[in-house]
Amino acid sequence: MAFRGWPQEAFEFYEELETNNSRDWWLAHKATYDSAVKAPMEELMAAVADEFGPMRLFRPNRDVRFSKDKSPYKTAAAAMTATDGAACYVQLSSEGLMVGGGQYHLASDQLTRFRDAIADDDTGTALAQICDDLRSDGYEVAAAETLKTAPRGWDKDHPRIDLARMKGAVVLTHLPRAKWMSTAKALGRITDVWR
Known part of the structure; x- marks a missing residue:
């Protein structure tokens, strides 16, 4: 079946889950999750x-073993490409969509190459300009972990120290809940961000 966006029930499901995050509520509303959230997400996954x-x-259950918050379910549904390189990501919540891509956490050898590229005047300046342009267009440039201080061997006053402190690089945009998310236009809006 072709992806036609998420019905309004998907967003409403997460609104209600935020205030009723319990196993009893989930079981009583699992059919809504399956039809309004999971099925459209699987259609999107097939389409792209x-x-x-x-x-x-991603599983809807939270790992609560070491968390103070014992809410059993995530208040968003998310899917990600399963590649070794940069990944594409989409997340649905009561607020709308978060769409993005990149490498959330770099392996040690990747991080070394990333920082070498940042240190190089040509590639580093170009990368900083790309990040500035993305931020100007309303995108967020982030990482799973950002150092509080300069990485070892870096001057804390380096012109691109903000990039060097990042241990990954992702570009995200938050799209507030809108009617187009419940239409076939959602596919194009999501893939435009990924491209």
Whole structure:
């Protein structure tokens, strides 16, 4: 079946889950999750697989073993491409969509190459300009972890120290809940961000 966006029930499901995050509520509303959230997400995953690669849907359950917050369910549904390189990501919540891509956390050898590119005047200046342009266009440039101080061997006053402190690089945009998210236009809006 072709992806036609998420019905309004998907957003309403997460609004209600935010205030009723319990196993009893989840079980009573699981059919809504399956039809309004999971099924459209799987349709999206199938629609983008040829161009962006296979995606995986994250489990709705939270790992609460070491958390003070014992809410059993995530208040958003998310899917990500399952590649070794940069990934594409989409998340649905009561507020709308978060769409982005990149490498959330770089391996040690990747981080070394990333910082070498930042240190180089040509590639580093170009990368900083790309990040500035993305931020000007309303995108967020982030990482899973950002150092509080300069990395070892870096001058704390380096002109691109903000990039060097990042241990990954992702570009995200937050799209507030809108009617187009419940239409086939959602596919184009999501893939435009990924491209």
